[in-house]
Amino acid sequence: MHYFEEHHKLVESGALQLLLTDHQPLIVSRELLERSGAESPFVTREMVEEVIARRRRLPTPTVPAGREEMLASAPRRAVPFELLSEGFSGPPVATQPLAAYEALFHSRYRALARLLRGRPSLPNLRPIQELRASDGVASVIGMVREVRETPQRHHLILTLDDESGSVELLVPKDSPGSRVPILPDEVLGATLQFAKEPGRLPRVASIDRPDVPASRTLGRSPRPRRVLFLSDLHIGSRSFLAEAWKELVGFLRGQGPRPELAASIDHVVIAGDLVDGIGIYPRQERDLAISDVVEQYAELGRRLAELPERLGIVAVPGNHDAVCPAEPQPALSDSLTRGLPPNVRILANPSTFALEGVVVEAYHGRSFDDLIPALPGASYARPTEVMKRMLLMRHLAPIYGDRTPLAPLPRDGLVIDPAPDILVTGHAHTYGVDRYRGVLLLNASTWQAETEYQRMRNITPVPARAAVVDLATLNLLSLDFSRGPPTFDGAGA
Numbered sequence: 001m002h003y004f005e006e007h008h009k010l011v012e013s014g015a016l017q018l019l020l021t022d023h024q025p026l027i028v029s030r031e032l033l034e035r036s037g038a039e040s041p042f043v044t045r046e047m048v049e050e051v052i053a054r055r056r057r058l059p060t061p062t063v064p065a066g067r068e069e070m071l072a073s074a075p076r077r078a079v080p081f082e083l084l085s086e087g088f089s090g091p092p093v094a095t096q097p098l099a100a101y102e103a104l105f106h107s108r109y110r111a112l113a114r115l116l117r118g119r120p121s122l123p124n125l126r127p128i129q130e131l132r133a134s135d136g137v138a139s140v141i142g143m144v145r146e147v148r149e150t151p152q153r154h155h156l157i158l159t160l161d162d163e164s165g166s167v168e169l170l171v172p173k174d175s176p177g178s179r180v181p182i183l184p185d186e187v188l189g190a191t192l193q194f195a196k197e198p199g200r201l202p203r204v205a206s207i208d209r210p211d212v213p214a215s216r217t218l219g220r221s222p223r224p225r226r227v228l229f230l231s232d233l234h235i236g237s238r239s240f241l242a243e244a245w246k247e248l249v250g251f252l253r254g255q256g257p258r259p260e261l262a263a264s265i266d267h268v269v270i271a272g273d274l275v276d277g278i279g280i281y282p283r284q285e286r287d288l289a290i291s292d293v294v295e296q297y298a299e300l301g302r303r304l305a306e307l308p309e310r311l312g313i314v315a316v317p318g319n320h321d322a323v324c325p326a327e328p329q330p331a332l333s334d335s336l337t338r339g340l341p342p343n344v345r346i347l348a349n350p351s352t353f354a355l356e357g358v359v360v361e362a363y364h365g366r367s368f369d370d371l372i373p374a375l376p377g378a379s380y381a382r383p384t385e386v387m388k389r390m391l392l393m394r395h396l397a398p399i400y401g402d403r404t405p406l407a408p409l410p411r412d413g414l415v416i417d418p419a420p421d422i423l424v425t426g427h428a429h430t431y432g433v434d435r436y437r438g439v440l441l442l443n444a445s446t447w448q449a450e451t452e453y454q455r456m457r458n459i460t461p462v463p464a465r466a467a468v469v470d471l472a473t474l475n476l477l478s479l480d481f482s483r484g485p486p487t488f489d490g491a492g493a
């Protein structure tokens with residue numbers, strides 16, 4: 001219900017009941033929003049029936065062939081896992097790259113415009129093509145094509161695109177709209193004031209971003225079961241922290257301190273860079289203990305098999321993994337994951353899933369490489385500040401054409417929808433915990449010591465940390481394995 005409210009739709013009660021009988025109600029809901037269009041404010045029972053019937057005719061490609069059986073035979077987990085959506089939605093439909101990227105950006109615009117439309121703070125909302133100076137005050141929702149600064153007065157000239165056209169706007173220096181840096185390719189709403197003199201650019205009075213709603217119902221588990229978050233294992237690297245990993249294995253097996261805490265953990269989530277890969281950066285071979293990528297995944301299988309098999313392990317790939325680097329990345333191929341234990345699910349990067357009703361979005365975090373240079377004051381040492389910005393934009397990696405390659409898929413799988421209860425990233429190799437509008441933000445450390453390449457890039461890792469989150473309260477406990485048996489910090493016990 002709250003999900004539809006956020007998207008400004010009214011749902012018939014019969015429609016809602018039917019929706020809740022489906023085993024993936026959120027996926028159906030999103031499809032309903034995509035198909036109902038901007039004009040219709042209603043979701044009817046017939047619309048739900050149509051979408052459910054259509055989905056039943058489609059094959060569900062989320063688990064590669066062969067692994068389904070293995071997953072089915074895995075030990076039954078106490079905490080139910082529900083896949084809500086994978087960022088990767090199959091290969092591009094358009095054959096021309098330009099048309100494929102056009103489809104991607106249209107999808108992004110529509111998904112984010114839906115979150116902005118209908119707000120009282122965006123009065124007299126118009127398509128760009130229909131803006132008239134005689135309106136006095138009007139609003140638009142657009143994707144940022146360009147931001148440039150005027151040479152003398154340092155005002156901003158903002159170019160916005162929507163599906164009807166393009167417009168140049170003036171954002172005066174020190175005005176409310178200029179307070180939060182505007183990033184290329186983000187989608188925002190702008191309230192405009194037109195000048196009386198002809199030929200002057202409309203002025204931006206205020207800017208609205210999609211953001212996470214201030215009040216929403218948060219997912220909580222009815223039982224105090226827990227999930228452990230890890231990232232950036234970099235198996236195959238000479239710098240893999242085997243001793244710290246051994247401590248982690250001992251702790252999870254109940255052989256270290258707090259065995260009762262270890263026993264309450266049902267799930268492990270790993271946010272990418274499962275292996276170190278090959279050819280990821282110049283002269284990486286000097287840093288590798290295992291130089292064959294297939295062998296690296298075999299070793300990953302052995303390391304994950306050391307963890308108790310009652311755990312449900314969910315992992316997404318990162319930029320070091322052997323899969324297409326363009327984001328969203330598909331799940332790893334069956335040939336690489338064949339050696340993983342049956343309790344491991346490999347999903348696409350990013351992916352959204354629920355652990356006993358708590359919605360988790362796992363994204364590796366490659367876009368830190370673009371967002372950190374673009375946001376004044378941002379750094380790898382404070383990744384959660386950048387994650388807040390992702391939630392404000394409701395997008396994980398908006399900037400096109402920089403260091404994060406974007407895959408031209410028909411649906412923009414990097415849009416954050418639904419808003420999660422927990423957003424977890426890696427990539428920065430640091431450890432950070434924060435909260436933003438009820439969302440728990442976590443950058444989940446690494447199990448690799450500092451490499452020469454990182455030293456060169458001035459990245460100081462914070463390795464061998466793990467986070468345990470209580471799914472009933474979202475309280476978090478930080479575990480530090482960097483100096484032997486774990487030390488604990490936080491309120492999540």
Ligand SMILES: [Fe+2]
Binds near residue numbers: 429
């Ligand atoms: Fe990494």
